[in-house]
Amino acid sequence: MTGNSSIPKLDNATLSLFKNTNTSIAISVIYMFVTAINLVGNGLSMWILIFRTSPKTASIIFMINLTFTDLALGIALPFQIAYQLQGYNWRLGPKMCSSLTLIFYTNMYCSILTMMAIGIDRYLGIVRPMLFRQIRKKKSMAVIGCLLMWGLVLCVLYPLMTTDLTFEFPELGITTCFDMLKKDMLPSTAAWAAFLFSMVFILFLFPFCVTTFCYVSVIRKLAKDFKTAQKDRAIRLAVIVLLVFTLCFAPNNILLLTHSVLRLFYKKSVYMAYKLSLCFSCLNSCIDPFIYYFASKDFRQKLRQIMNLHSLSSGDSMKMEHKESMYSAHCTFEGQERQHSKVYLMPGTSQRRESETT
Incomplete structure (x- = not known):
């Protein structure tokens, strides 16, 4: 992954990656899938x-921050x-x-830090509701938290x-982008380390530990509660968040540490495995809308309204068409009945017989 600024030196793993077109196509297909789901899901979110x-609560502000990065x-x-x-x-x-x-x-x-912030917010709201009630109500704290995340990253x-x-x-006749770094990018091996x-x-291990602690504490707290719906949603949210960490973020960061x-x-490399894990880490942007669904009651309600809008409109139009057809048939039947009654009326008695019929 590193080389001298003037004389390029590729290890065998990196060289084989550049020459392996199947790997390049597979990574591109994954990126295409992620891009489509990302833009649709996060655009709607x-x-x-x-x-x-x-109102824009702390959790909503964190979710907006996460959606923006996605x-x-x-x-x-x-x-x-x-x-x-392009090879x-x-x-x-x-x-x-x-x-x-x-x-x-x-x-x-x-994304990692924002998920940690959402986990902390849920921990404070469910496990420590009275102690941190005033802090959670301040939107400025959430905004400051987002700014601190960006600053740290x-x-x-x-x-x-x-x-x-x-x-x-x-x-190879190519110019790579971040696949081969210059050793003089940082002044020493210690700086690289x-x-x-x-x-x-x-940016990964510490937030992962904090997030795990928060969601385990929330589940333990809700396990003593009779509100099974809230408990089920909290468990689903915890499972999704931990799934994102273990499947999307953990392999990439573990392989980054191993490769480094x-x-x-040791002048060895696992770069191909790291490259593949890097593309799988992008899948988190497809899963994040599910986090919003389970983390925010208001988001769930608005999404359900939007998803049911078309079906409700279609149902209403069908009802209107049914009413109109019934009204039309009723009017036609009345007209035919009146016309039929007039055929058998005697001259000079039409007024009286018509009034009796109607």
Whole structure:
């Protein structure tokens, strides 16, 4: 993954990745699937959270923050798809490469921290409702929390913003984007270790432990309650969040740590496995709308209203058509009955007989 700034040196794992077209196509297909689900699901979620959900509680603000990062990833992924399909040849320049790489990793780690914040908010609301009641009511605390998340992530990922992440490899005739980093990106091996370990431990492992504690505490608290519906939703939410951590985030960060240690100290690599885990980490943006559904009662109600709107409209129109057809048949029957009664009336008695008929 790293090489000298002037003489490119690829390990066998990275070289085989660049030459393996099947892997490139498989990763591109996954990214296409994620992009489609991401833009539809999170676009609808953003519209509901901003325009249809009120009041804007702390949880809603955290969800808006999470949706924003997911949509940014959905917009950036098509560029990554084009890069993969062109044989790992980046043609959009160093600045675009740095921007899209930053979006990619910011989405992952802001998602992790935001899920932790939602878990803490639910913990305070269910396990410690009286002690932190006033804090949870302040929207400014949620906004400050989101700003602190972004600040922390950007501080850790600062080297990605200030470095040319493209790398020309003449032997294959390609220019890579973040697949091969220069050793002089950071001044020393210790700086590399601090950068990579902070990503794994500060931005993943610590939030994972906090989130697990919060949701386990919530489930234990609700297990003593008779409100089974609330308990079931809380359990489903906990399962979904932990599923996102274990299936989307954990493999990528564990492989990042493994690859970094092997590359920095043993000159070995597991880069192909890391690359595959990186594309699976994007699946979190498809699962996040389910988190909103179970975490927010207001979001559930608004989504159900939207989903039932078409069927209700169709049902109402069918009822109106049925009423109109019944009314038309009734009028036709009355007209025929009146016309039939007039046929048998004698001259001079039409007025009296007609009044009797009607």
